[in-house]
Each structure stands twice: as structure tokens, then as C-alpha cells.
Amino acid sequence: MIFEVKELAQLFTNHQGAANDLITIDSVMTDSRKTAKQSLFVPIVGENFDAHQFLGEAIKQGAVAALWQKDQPVPRLAPTEFPLFFVEDTTKALQQVASYYLNKVDPIVVGITGSNGKTTTKDMVASVLATKYQTHKTAGNFNNHIGLPLTVLSMPMDTEAAVLEMGMDRAGEISVLSNLAHPDYAIITNIGESHIENLGSREGIAKAKLEITEGLSSEGTLIIDADEALLEDQKKGSRTVSCGFGDDADYRAAIQRLTDDYSTFTVREHSFELPMAGKHNVKNATYVIALAERLGLSVEEIQKGFRQLEMSAMRFEKHEGHKGSLIINDAYNASPTSMKAIIKVISDLTSKSKKVLILGDMFELGEHSEALHESVAEAIDANIHAVYTIGDHSRKISEAISTTHPTIDTKHFIEKKELSHHVRSLLTEDTVVLIKASRGMKLEELLENLVD
Structure with a gap:
């Protein structure tokens, strides 16, 4: 239990149903597709969705109370005794509940x-x-x-x-x-x-x-x-x-x-x-x-x-690849600073001599995007064997490397499938491959073909 429903009644005085009963809340639910017994349902309103319409599903999944935005009609399916707490904005109310619980613990x-x-x-x-x-x-x-x-x-x-x-x-x-x-x-x-x-x-x-x-x-x-x-x-x-x-x-x-x-x-x-x-x-x-x-x-x-450190997924995540190669998946996110830093790490690796970089787009760089993508080439040195790029903006990385490091094999790809097949054909026991891009590129999908 994290709190009781009656505690919510102290935070949100406008409510209906059994808001003052001794009903325990064990968790908070925002996704009505997932089971969460004894939960508080918080229907989030976004630009393109409104979770208020899923109250019925939330109750089936275990919700025993819900926050409810005042401008939303209460559906007829809501049980009479089901506690609803009326708020101006469910996202801000969620933050308020979290702040209350943090102070409690x-x-x-x-x-x-x-x-x-x-x-x-x-x-x-x-x-x-x-x-x-x-x-x-x-x-x-x-x-x-x-x-x-x-x-x-x-x-x-x-x-x-x-x-x-x-x-x-x-x-x-x-x-x-x-x-x-x-x-x-x-x-x-x-x-x-x-x-x-x-x-x-x-x-x-x-x-x-x-x-x-x-x-x-x-x-x-x-x-x-x-x-x-x-x-x-x-x-x-x-x-x-x-x-x-x-x-x-x-x-x-x-x-x-x-x-x-x-x-x-x-x-x-x-x-x-x-x-x-x-x-x-x-x-x-x-x-x-x-x-x-x-x-x-x-x-x-x-x-x-x-x-005893355990890292979150897709942060320098090591996989044994095809033919004993090493595949490093760091595709959770990327910026010019982080991309240059990890390229330096790959360049300095001593366990593998053939070093291949797969680099994708870095997002939210605005008018600076072209120059910042080009700047990644500054981190490339003679220790790198090949650089392959994919995406709308990362082509600038390949173009810059072709100029500054003409001996490095570099190519820009349009399709992930073509890219993964090309890189797979290069893999040997002495190869390390880095995968790095912003989250939206989903470059972890390349692992399926590179990792046996």
C-alpha cells in the first residue's frame, strides 16, 4: 500500500463516491491496457489522446479510484460508489499526488x-x-x-x-x-x-x-x-x-x-x-x-x-555478434557531445582492431543540425576502419569524413536492411561495431541481423 483513498480526499476536496472509505491504493495506473490491482487511475490528456474514455477498462484492470478532469463528463458506467476526485488538470494532479507521497516516505x-x-x-x-x-x-x-x-x-x-x-x-x-x-x-x-x-x-x-x-x-x-x-x-x-x-x-x-x-x-x-x-x-x-x-x-x-553496477538498456550494451564480433548498442540517444565521446572509446579499444561505426541522425538540433553533424567527423581518427550513416541528417557525417579521412570506408544508407546486410558481410572475430543515434532512429533494430 502507498496510501488510502481517504488521503486523496484531503488533497482533492471535490469528489464523489466512497472517497472517505478505507480503500487501499497499491499503485498508480495511467495505461488501462495493463493490469494494476488496487490502483489509482490517472487519465492523461495529450495532444492526440484522452484517456478519460478508458475508465471502464481501467476498472476491469484493477483501478479502485480515479482522478477526473472537471471538464470531462462522468460516464454512466462508473459505479456509484467508485471514488472520483475532480481536478483542473490530471497531469498536474498526478504531480501533486507524487509530491505528497514523496513527503510521506x-x-x-x-x-x-x-x-x-x-x-x-x-x-x-x-x-x-x-x-x-x-x-x-x-x-x-x-x-x-x-x-x-x-x-x-x-x-x-x-x-x-x-x-x-x-x-x-x-x-x-x-x-x-x-x-x-x-x-x-x-x-x-x-x-x-x-x-x-x-x-x-x-x-x-x-x-x-x-x-x-x-x-x-x-x-x-x-x-x-x-x-x-x-x-x-x-x-x-x-x-x-x-x-x-x-x-x-x-x-x-x-x-x-x-x-x-x-x-x-x-x-x-x-x-x-x-x-x-x-x-x-x-x-x-x-x-x-x-x-x-x-x-x-x-x-x-x-x-x-x-x-555491482548494472547499466540501463542500450547504454554501451555489449553483444556477441556474427562470427565472434563485438556489437556495441548505444542507440538509446545521441548528441554531438555523446557521439564524439563514445567514438573516442571505440577508437581506443584494444581488443578488436577492425572498428566500424554505424551512426544515425541526432534530433532537435534545429538550424545547427548540419554543422553539428559535420562536427562528428572531428572525432574520427585513423583507428576507425569504416563509418556508415543512415537518416536524413547523418549524411553530413559521411560527407565530412570523405573529405577529412579519404582512406576510411564510408557510405550513407537509406534502408536499415541494406545497411545491416552490408555490415554483417564485414564481420570477423576481430571486428567491433558501434551503433549510435537518437532514440527516434530505432537503430537497435539492426541487432537482429548482426547478432546471432
């Missing part, structure tokens, strides 16, 4: 945002904190104005630490999430180019990410990228901690060794080993170390958390 709240690396950092934070606290984290991509409240409302009552990823497309969205969650600790992983189409510039992106401080508790701590000039002013804050590679970082990482499977580095004279490749992941780890120390975790507990 009262865990340590860690909010994480950033253009790149927020999901990886979320997974790291949750893994490390789980060595000491009952920890709950954002699942999948439940990081927006609907997903974050659902993440909170799926939290067990005994949760001691809630790790909440906060995503955005536009200005003002992080503000809503921060003011809902009131984080005790806020992490901004970096400022990249994601959503520059809506925010106009990296300065606009930085301003939007800094909205996470709006709901930060009065004694809260902000943890930021020390190497980002756009966050320079934030370093002056008394409750701000900076992490990175520069000499002025409060938590400065010094890399000792990078391999295909792990990274070793030191922070404040302590040595750590991360079961992940890439310099960018070392920086993400410094945020976690800074946070963990403030929560009283020892170096041994932090290292234990790193060792």
Missing part, C-alpha cells in the same frame, strides 16, 4: 540532469547508494513531467534514497520536476547540444539545466561539471561542489588506466576502478564520489557500488 532525494550522461550517472549513484541505503531509481526513460511522478509513486514505502533523473525538451520543464521532488542533492552532468533547437544556444541549455536548483532544499548541495565554462559562476556558491579533470575541481579525477572493460583513476588520493570504458564515464563517477562522501559512504562502499 521522506527519502534522501538526488536529482540528476544534464545534456549527456544523466542516465549513466543515475545508475552509478543508485548502485553506490544501494550499498548503504534502500534505494529507488528512475526506470527507463521515466524522467519527464509524467514519468518522474510515476517513478516516485512506484517507490516502496521503505525507500531511504530516491535517485531521480530529470529530462527536458524545453525551458521550464526541469523547474516543474525540481519543485516536485525538492532534491537534497542536484547533479548537472554537463552542458551539451541536446534540444538546442528549442533552447537556441548552449547558454540557453545551461540556463534550463540550472532550473534544477529552483526546488533544491535550503541545505541542498549542487554538484556540477568543473570543466564547463558555462557553469563557472555556479562554483562561487557555498553549497556547490565541482568535479572534473581541471586543477580547480573540488573533486579532481586523475586517470591511471583506460582499458576496453574498465577505468582506473584517483580522486583525492583514493584509487577507484570503474567497470566501464571511457574518460567521460570517469567524470560521471566523480559526481557519484562527491555525493557518496557527503552521505557518509566509505571508499570501500563506493568501490563496491561501482563493482
Whole structure:
């Protein structure tokens, strides 16, 4: 049980049915196609859909109460005693319920945002904190104005630490999430180019990410990228901690060794080993170390958390491919910054000598799209054997590589099937293939033909 129906009656005084009865709520349902016994149904209204029409299905699936938008007629099928709570906007009411429940459970709240690396950092934070606290984290991509409240409302009552990823497309969205969650600790992983189409510039992106401080508790701590000039002013804050590679970082990482499977580095004279490749992941780890120390975790507990790290799907996800090749699926999302970072990781791999990149479109770059796609070629070096692109915009990557690296095999494809067959024909035991693009490209579909 997460609460009783009568608690909702205190939040929403306009209601009908058995709103004051001792009816338990075990979960919250927004999708009436899924079974959820003893649930609260929240019918979301979107641009092209209205879930109010599915009340009957929701009741069959286990709903015992529902929020209800005042401007929607109550269907005749609704049982007389079925509790309905009338609200102006069901999405905002969902956020209100989530805020109430979060205050009720009262865990340590860690909010994480950033253009790149927020999901990886979320997974790291949750893994490390789980060595000491009952920890709950954002699942999948439940990081927006609907997903974050659902993440909170799926939290067990005994949760001691809630790790909440906060995503955005536009200005003002992080503000809503921060003011809902009131984080005790806020992490901004970096400022990249994601959503520059809506925010106009990296300065606009930085301003939007800094909205996470709006709901930060009065004694809260902000943890930021020390190497980002756009966050320079934030370093002056008394409750701000900076992490990175520069000499002025409060938590400065010094890399000792990078391999295909792990990274070793030191922070404040302590040595750590991360079961992940890439310099960018070392920086993400410094945020976690800074946070963990403030929560009283020892170096041994932090290292234990790193060792037991489990990453979310499609983040440097390794598969054994055709003929013993290595296929790395990082197709969950992409920006110029993240694409360049992972290309560097592939270039530095030592276990495979034949390196093939499959790169797709990066979305929401607006008028900057052409130049930013072309800029990806800057990350390509002689260690890369072939680069194949697919999509409307990624052709610019192939064109730039043809000019800057004429010895690298590069081609632009229109169809996924043709691309996957071509790459499959190249696979050997000594081949590694990277798949990277924005989520909408669905390049994980290529795995079916590349992985036996």
C-alpha cells in the first residue's frame, strides 16, 4: 500500500463516491491496457489522446479510484460508489499526488540532469547508494513531467534514497520536476547540444539545466561539471561542489588506466576502478564520489557500488555478434557531445582492431543540425576502419569524413536492411561495431541481423 483513498480526499476536496472509505491504493495506473490491482487511475490528456474514455477498462484492470478532469463528463458506467476526485488538470494532479507521497516516505532525494550522461550517472549513484541505503531509481526513460511522478509513486514505502533523473525538451520543464521532488542533492552532468533547437544556444541549455536548483532544499548541495565554462559562476556558491579533470575541481579525477572493460583513476588520493570504458564515464563517477562522501559512504562502499553496477538498456550494451564480433548498442540517444565521446572509446579499444561505426541522425538540433553533424567527423581518427550513416541528417557525417579521412570506408544508407546486410558481410572475430543515434532512429533494430 502507498496510501488510502481517504488521503486523496484531503488533497482533492471535490469528489464523489466512497472517497472517505478505507480503500487501499497499491499503485498508480495511467495505461488501462495493463493490469494494476488496487490502483489509482490517472487519465492523461495529450495532444492526440484522452484517456478519460478508458475508465471502464481501467476498472476491469484493477483501478479502485480515479482522478477526473472537471471538464470531462462522468460516464454512466462508473459505479456509484467508485471514488472520483475532480481536478483542473490530471497531469498536474498526478504531480501533486507524487509530491505528497514523496513527503510521506521522506527519502534522501538526488536529482540528476544534464545534456549527456544523466542516465549513466543515475545508475552509478543508485548502485553506490544501494550499498548503504534502500534505494529507488528512475526506470527507463521515466524522467519527464509524467514519468518522474510515476517513478516516485512506484517507490516502496521503505525507500531511504530516491535517485531521480530529470529530462527536458524545453525551458521550464526541469523547474516543474525540481519543485516536485525538492532534491537534497542536484547533479548537472554537463552542458551539451541536446534540444538546442528549442533552447537556441548552449547558454540557453545551461540556463534550463540550472532550473534544477529552483526546488533544491535550503541545505541542498549542487554538484556540477568543473570543466564547463558555462557553469563557472555556479562554483562561487557555498553549497556547490565541482568535479572534473581541471586543477580547480573540488573533486579532481586523475586517470591511471583506460582499458576496453574498465577505468582506473584517483580522486583525492583514493584509487577507484570503474567497470566501464571511457574518460567521460570517469567524470560521471566523480559526481557519484562527491555525493557518496557527503552521505557518509566509505571508499570501500563506493568501490563496491561501482563493482555491482548494472547499466540501463542500450547504454554501451555489449553483444556477441556474427562470427565472434563485438556489437556495441548505444542507440538509446545521441548528441554531438555523446557521439564524439563514445567514438573516442571505440577508437581506443584494444581488443578488436577492425572498428566500424554505424551512426544515425541526432534530433532537435534545429538550424545547427548540419554543422553539428559535420562536427562528428572531428572525432574520427585513423583507428576507425569504416563509418556508415543512415537518416536524413547523418549524411553530413559521411560527407565530412570523405573529405577529412579519404582512406576510411564510408557510405550513407537509406534502408536499415541494406545497411545491416552490408555490415554483417564485414564481420570477423576481430571486428567491433558501434551503433549510435537518437532514440527516434530505432537503430537497435539492426541487432537482429548482426547478432546471432
